[in-house]
Amino acid sequence: MRLACVVFLSLLFITGFAYPKEDTESALGFSFGISKKEALEIIKSRGKKIVEDTVDSKKIRTVVFDSTVVDLPLDTLDAEVRTSLEFYRDKLLSSSLLLRPRDPMEQQELESQLSEFLTARYGEPANREEVLNITAWTWHVDEVRVILSSDPGKNLLKVKYIYEPLNQARREEELKQRQRGKPSDPAREMFIEGNYSAPYYLKENRQ
Template identity: 40%
Template sequence: MNILRNPHVLIALLCFLAVSHAAAQQKTDLAPLGFAFGISDDDAEEIIETNGKRVMDNKVDSKKIRTIVMQGIIVTLPLDLEGRDVSTGLEFYDNKLLSSSLMLTTKDQFEESQLRDEFMKYLTDKYGEPSSSDSMLYFKTWTWNMPDVKLVFHTNQKKNAIKVEYTYEPVNQAKVEGELDKLRGTEAKDPAQQMFLDGDYSKPKYYDETGH
């Protein structure tokens, strides 16, 4: 008997394929806003230029952290964002893309509420129900935990602002470990900095006092 003629087997097969497809889509969605996680800031700036977008802000917060804010977005979303105040935020750690964010400011609370509902529908349709949610005063957040990516949807009713932030956990973990090393005093120093701290400006670190 052909197993595909058995309705129970067919339903089970279709369910398996649907779940497998959804899991694969979640796992491979590593460029949700058009910038692949892990790329350098130079690569990101090239993508911005290629798409004819304008960089609104580009600054270095520390030796290893850089943030770039781009006007607009470079991906097409099933949302009515035409003519709205939209920007894309990129954060890099150690010259690797750590997070990408879609930031949107609305005209009033009514528009903010309307777009919040549209975003929630889009995000739940794509990623399923959020893992957790929280609210305090004017702020509301919903969180999705996916393979390698953490998604947080923020709304601020007081400022009529919406933010969808994707964080790449492998780079985020490296950032956390780097911050812990800095607190412990075990952060790796570059050779020039080490020579300055040692008060030794003339010979390589591996030389001993006899010059060997």
């Protein structure tokens, strides 16, 4: 299994799981800023099954589907693999790869391999934080924030890519709402901001 993980990760970073240095406009097969309709067309064209399609607010929508639309040379019989897409104002804000090995020991090994390869690709993470049993590492790559998170209690690993120009637009809109006296949603702020010391992160990892 360890050899399979090494091969998986080696190819993953060559074939498009992470951004090539010259291209930070897409992740996991989806270009940032595309509409939900466009994303659904890609998912449908690849024959993937949508397992979740939710509306968190008028501006935030989430789509989760089985597997990925990029090639993963990995034995998925021993792991659940899903992709999560989050849209802000009908524009793709973030893409996440969700890995849930059935064997806790495999989860720990894959976490180590992912951390090593992300560090080799992007350098040392900008920060590392722990909340309860969840650990998160963050890298900044041009206009994209890359987050590797591990929740051993759920055997869940997540690699999330957040497109900061859209994220900044969302922040500015919420700031204007507060200035006009409109109540903000603290949970939503924490959910997108990446404040891992906040409870939202527990919610995020339930996906």
